[in-house]
Amino acid sequence: MLIVAFAATVLGVLFLLAVLADWVSPYDPLQQDLMSALQWPSSAHWLGTDDLGRDVLSRLIYGCRIAVIATAEATAIALVIGVPIGLFIGYRGGWWDWIVMRVVEALVSIPGIMVAIVIIAILGPGLHRAMIALGILFSTSFLRLTRGVVLAEREEVYVRSARVVGASETRILLRHIFPNIAPPLIVQTTLTVGAVLLAEAGLSFIGLGIQPPQASWGTMLNTAAAFMDLNWFLAIPPGVAIILTVLSVNLLGDVLRDSIGRGIAAAAPPPASAPRVAPLLARAPSDSPQSSRSDEMLRIEALDIVIAMPGATEIPVITDVSLAIAKGETLGLVGESGSGKTLTGLAILGLLGPVLRMTHGSIRLNGRAIHDLDQKALEAVRGSEVAMVFQDPTTSLNPAFTVGSQIAEVLRIKNGLSAEDARRRTVQLIDRVGIPRAAERAQAYPHELSGGMAQRIAIARALSCNPSLLIADEPTTALDVTVQQEILDLFRDLQDEFGMAMMFVTHDLAVAADVCNRIAVMYAGEVVETAEVDALFADPRHPYTRGLLSALPQGSSRNPPLPIIPGSVPRPGTWPTGCRFQNRCDRRVEACEARIPLVGAERMVRCVHYQNARLKAVLS
Amino acid sequence: MTAAPLLEITDLHITYWRRSLLGLRGKPFHAVRGASLSIRPGETLGLVGESGSGKSSIANAVLGLAPVSSGSIRFAGSELAAMNARYPPSLRKRIQAVFQDPYSSLNPAMTVEDIITEPLRVHTELTRAERRAKAIELLQRVSLSEEHLRRHPYQFSGGQRQRIAIASALALQPEMIVLDEPVSALDVSTQNQIINLLYERREALGIAYLLIAHDLALVHHISDRIAVMYLGHIVEEGPSDRVFHAPAHPYTKALLDAVPLLDPQAQRRRRAARKSAPAPEAARVAPTGCPYRNRCPSAMKRCAEESPPAYSVAAGGVASCFLLADARPEAASAASATA
Structure with a gap:
């Protein structure tokens, strides 16, 4: 200024x-005054x-x-x-x-x-x-x-x-x-x-x-x-x-x-009416312990991530997220935009970028801590132990190279295959993900393929090194519904065959129902409910999960007014203290103001009503 | 059923020409191949299809944003297709639109007041104060308030932006609004808010909607009738409930079956059934005959030889599939579709 x-x-x-x-x-x-030419600064001529x-x-x-x-x-x-x-x-x-x-x-x-x-x-x-x-x-x-x-x-x-x-x-x-x-x-x-x-x-x-x-x-x-x-x-x-x-x-x-501010979407400072942000910053002891599971591939414990803009206070975007995925299991990470589900996936890969910082927690893959690895060690993990499939296959594949060469490159760098072996394996992989005429298609450039085909290629590339964990971030959101169905089938088949653990990030509960064994519902940077997929759909416990389910188009057959969740997901920095869903919840009580832990064992839920119900069950 | 149609599209063709290297005409791309639709005043027609089906091309043609190759688009007695996208203002103000992406459909350099009152500036002689009063009223109608007038679009969430877009579309009290994927960019929990708002405004003002979307289940909630498009053809059309609950065309069935069920156990059973009958891998585009025959599980010899006309369906509407020909050899609508 x-x-x-x-x-x-x-x-x-x-x-x-x-x-x-x-x-x-x-x-x-x-x-002009030639007598006093080229003078240095003086009191008569300040600058000479x-x-x-x-x-x-x-x-x-x-x-x-x-x-x-x-x-x-x-x-x-x-x-x-x-x-x-x-x-x-x-x-x-x-x-x-x-x-x-x-x-x-x-x-x-x-x-x-x-x-x-x-x-x-x-x-x-x-x-x-x-x-x-x-x-x-x-x-x-x-x-x-x-x-x-x-x-x-x-x-x-x-x-x-x-x-x-x-x-x-x-x-x-x-x-x-x-x-x-x-x-x-x-x-x-x-x-x-x-x-x-x-x-x-x-x-x-x-x-x-x-x-x-x-x-x-x-x-x-x-x-x-x-x-x-x-x-x-x-x-x-x-x-x-x-x-x-x-x-x-x-x-x-x-x-x-x-x-003249052309819509640079910098997060607006929290309005004065929502001053209750500070208490969240204090790191409470984790209240969402995960019971240990057999055959565990991935274990995230008490993960905290903040936005740390230079010169601004740190704003938490993920708090106290704990997750575990077993071998051959698919965990659905479900939530709307701003819930932090994608960030959780990126944190595993160490791809948070300069503004986001992990401030607490641990991430273990096959029992090995990977959250404090340096860049070089992380690079060894990425692609070979953890692989990722992104939402938009047309942008996640490099348009300048043939799709085959992009898969072969991974095989040569990560697995040390020779050019010939890499090519042979590439064609096998392309064939495996259900693309006919694989040898021929390996020579195609990404723009020559449809969205569904390109996503199959991206999946083949992700699987090329037999990863222990596959993170799929909204892999079918950009696709047509009939193509989505084929890709979801493919994911299930491949998991049966390769046996990797899978983290499936999606905003669509119905998609999660189709491919996942367990589901973790995220809202405003924390997990609000986790359960086996059948149990979750049969009996959703958190009001947000219930709201999401009833809001899905296929969830109701009524004419408008359709069931809604009032308001919208609060931005990081404007979360209410205590239950973050309280402002949109129809079952809000005074106790929601206090911090609510995630409780339960096989099924966990972060809601005051469920705690009360449990309490009553114990007392009676 | 007796009211004259507000919008009547007959045998519409839209072809785009890809430019070759020298700027000459290259390969043609047939986005819409002979589509016919009609919407009565106050009625909502849901137009459903996957990407590349031509549904947005129809929306653009109605709005005068895409060239029409042949066919007719009549709106309240005026022939739009012949106007070459230059609609007179008196006609313009009667058809408005809400687009898919609320992040790019609102001008980032304008305030909400400018955005909402722009139609009034173009079409009316209202004073600034009158326009503002009208803008406040419109904002309240979409559950926003006066305090939002001076803000810029980036200060709003996706759902709120779509409310602003709707307020702007309502400003001229149009008879029809083209809704091009109005909620597909929104979060699940806000989608229904917008659907409810659209429904409530329709009931209050008697506007007709042409609702373009890819999600049949969602379209079903708000539409009176649904038309399903596949590769530029309208393959099925009929009352909303009938199309949704008893689809007649194999493609409509496939669309409905592809949406995962909310019951994981039922979904598993459906998957198992699907696995036992794998769909044939083939080119999506069939050059002759029925456009869907390459992907159709019940394709017959006849499907490759001639294109199926529109057969009427018992419970209402029409579908272009020879499967219906055996059940009821239909003459009336078939004759008009093949002509």
């Missing part, structure tokens, strides 16, 4: 000096004098005026020419676009200063003409930038919405698209201001810009260059002036760009 104030002050002073130059400068900037004995301070102040006029002129011309043409050709496309872009390409293929010289040769020398030349020159970058952004924006759904509303083409362009291209334009403008200041110096140097004896920062720099060995200080005032001005403009440009 201090820097912003400084930048604003610099530019404010610049403008004041430009306007008031006649009054504030101590000398006439053109008045130049080769003709002119007062540097006065010339610097008058230079402000030139700087303001020059940059304003050239930048305005560049904007006025570049932006409308860019908007037009970007939106219209076709022949207009083709012709204009070829002209622009011809222009930018010649060094900029040459183009400016040619334009000035036509117009004649002088500050304003030089600035027109620079304006035309810099307009090409505005034109290309505007066109590029418009090309992207015009495909946005909001433009379709505007069409449906009936907005005219001009209105769509100016009112709907233009505000969205403003941020890059602002950045480009501030960059141009700096470039114009420097270009003006260059043009003045070769006598095409400001005409001597008039003072501009550029001409002053040039003078300084000529007398560098006699008085090096001459370069300092105009140099510092240019640097400060350019820096300030860029800084203010950034602030301006950020302030």
